[in-house]
Amino acid sequence: MQPSNSKLNAIVYFIGFTAALAGLLFGLDIGVISGANEFIQKEFQITDHVIEMIVSATLWGAVFGVLISGTFSNLFGRKKAMLLSAFIFAVGSIACAMSTSADQLIAARFFLGIAVGLASFTAPLYLSEISPQNVRGMMVSMYQFMITLGILVAFLSDMYFGTTASIAGQVGGHWRVMLGIIAVPAGIMFFGMLVLPESPRWLFLKGFQERGVDVFRKMLLPEHEIAREVIEIQTNLQQKHNGFQMLLNNSNFRRAIILGIMLQILQQLTGINVILYYAPRIFKIAGFASTSGQMWGTVIVGATNLLATFIAIAFVDKLGRKPMMYAGFVVTGLSMIIVGTLFNMDLAQSPVLGYYAILALLCFIIGFSMSSGPITWIICSEIFPLAGRDLGVTFSTAANWASNAVLGGVFLTMLAKLGNGNTFLFFGWFPVVAILFFRFFVPETKGVSLEKIESNLLSGLPLRKIGR
Numbered sequence: 001m002q003p004s005n006s007k008l009n010a011i012v013y014f015i016g017f018t019a020a021l022a023g024l025l026f027g028l029d030i031g032v033i034s035g036a037n038e039f040i041q042k043e044f045q046i047t048d049h050v051i052e053m054i055v056s057a058t059l060w061g062a063v064f065g066v067l068i069s070g071t072f073s074n075l076f077g078r079k080k081a082m083l084l085s086a087f088i089f090a091v092g093s094i095a096c097a098m099s100t101s102a103d104q105l106i107a108a109r110f111f112l113g114i115a116v117g118l119a120s121f122t123a124p125l126y127l128s129e130i131s132p133q134n135v136r137g138m139m140v141s142m143y144q145f146m147i148t149l150g151i152l153v154a155f156l157s158d159m160y161f162g163t164t165a166s167i168a169g170q171v172g173g174h175w176r177v178m179l180g181i182i183a184v185p186a187g188i189m190f191f192g193m194l195v196l197p198e199s200p201r202w203l204f205l206k207g208f209q210e211r212g213v214d215v216f217r218k219m220l221l222p223e224h225e226i227a228r229e230v231i232e233i234q235t236n237l238q239q240k241h242n243g244f245q246m247l248l249n250n251s252n253f254r255r256a257i258i259l260g261i262m263l264q265i266l267q268q269l270t271g272i273n274v275i276l277y278y279a280p281r282i283f284k285i286a287g288f289a290s291t292s293g294q295m296w297g298t299v300i301v302g303a304t305n306l307l308a309t310f311i312a313i314a315f316v317d318k319l320g321r322k323p324m325m326y327a328g329f330v331v332t333g334l335s336m337i338i339v340g341t342l343f344n345m346d347l348a349q350s351p352v353l354g355y356y357a358i359l360a361l362l363c364f365i366i367g368f369s370m371s372s373g374p375i376t377w378i379i380c381s382e383i384f385p386l387a388g389r390d391l392g393v394t395f396s397t398a399a400n401w402a403s404n405a406v407l408g409g410v411f412l413t414m415l416a417k418l419g420n421g422n423t424f425l426f427f428g429w430f431p432v433v434a435i436l437f438f439r440f441f442v443p444e445t446k447g448v449s450l451e452k453i454e455s456n457l458l459s460g461l462p463l464r465k466i467g468r
Contacts, residue, residue, distance in 0.1 A: 022119035027150020035158020059405030061113020070394035097180025144374030243391030260396030271427030308369035328371020333431030335364035344421030
């Protein structure tokens with residue numbers, strides 16, 4: 001007797017939700033530093049450049065975390081890598097809250113960033129490898145949804161602690177609580193991961209085939225679907241090269257790595273994370289002078305980010321990856337150009353323009369959250385061969401964090417040197433580049449098995465055709 005779809009979905013979704021808690025922690029970290037920046041700057045009496053260092057420290061730590069995560073998850077499994085990430089999240093957030101100087105905070109945030117890197121590498125990989133083919137896009141999108149939920153929760157927390165501190169006249173605010181509270185969901189993720197199964201594809205890769213089949217059965221997959229999965233994985237594993245050997249000897253694998261790196265860089269060049277890291281500062285530019293106004297504006301950004309992610313979850317496995325990306329790039333590009341144009345005008349003489357700029361900024365958030373936010377991670381979890389997947393995802397995710405760190409570390413300097421409007425115009429033109437790149441190089445992977453994508457790649461098909 002075959003299990004009902006409702007039972008299968010319940011188990012699959014529980015696995016997806018628990019693994020995607022890594023995204024929640026990532027989102028919390030993005031959100032809390034956005035609201036805490038002003039209070040940290042006041043308490044430690046530091047410059048904008050030091051604030052840039054505090055913001056980017058976690059991002060450079062994430063680069064390091066990604067670089068070690070491929071080896072770690074390959075040797076010890078996806079599950080243990082995510083457990084280690086949760087542990088570092090808890091310890092790192094407490095260390096941030098206890099920092100007594102800017103230097104200590106920078107060091108603590110670098111350590112915390114290692115957890116971010118581990119999670120950003122392992123969670124999408126784990127979700128793509130354990131998910132049934134027909135819901136794989138939605139499951140990986142759940143990771144992005146949890147990031148947006150974490151950002152919103154953090155913004156709400158920032159608003160509460162920030163406004164209460166301002167009312168009480170506390171110069172430093174409650175930024176230590178903002179940063180330290182991440183330890184709570186980190187503990188929940190750690191204990192939740194203890195009950196999840198290991199990735200069946202990793203188990204097959206390491207020779208534990210019976211355990212891999214057992215994972216599929218515990219997920220209540222139909223026997224015919226399990227048999228198909230096993231045949232595809234076993235056929236796939238006849239490719240004996242490891243990631244580094246493939247990098248040296250297989251030009252098709254190198255093409256996939258370049259594709260993954262470019263996808264992640266283009267995602268960051270939309271400007272999404274500098275908006276999230278410095279949201280209160282942007283609202284101040286738009287004319288919102290009070291701390292309360294800036295915090296409420298930031299919460300609206302977080303809520304928009306969260307709600308728009310549902311668009312990707314609902315349609316990514318129906319409409320496909322590329323159509324949604326095209327729509328998202330058009331919205332993000334036009335929105336950024338409008339924001340930049342308005343910020344170049346005299347907002348002091350026409351305050352209403354500031355509200356129009358914020359409306360355009362919210363349109364940008366919608367465009368990103370329905371497309372490049374989740375779908376970049378989906379495609380990067382799909383395009384690499386199993387034998388080199390760890391290394392491929394390592395390169396692409398490290399590219400994301402390195403470009404993220406560079407932009408996060410220079411954004412305030414760009415505002416000072418280029419001007420507010422020109423900085424946003426700078427980001428507004430990159431979606432045009434992204435559309436052209438997707439047109440000529442990116443495949444449509446909707447409804448195609450990971451093994452078929454790999455077969456097409458290694459046969460030498462053009463990149464845009466490997467999803468056929």
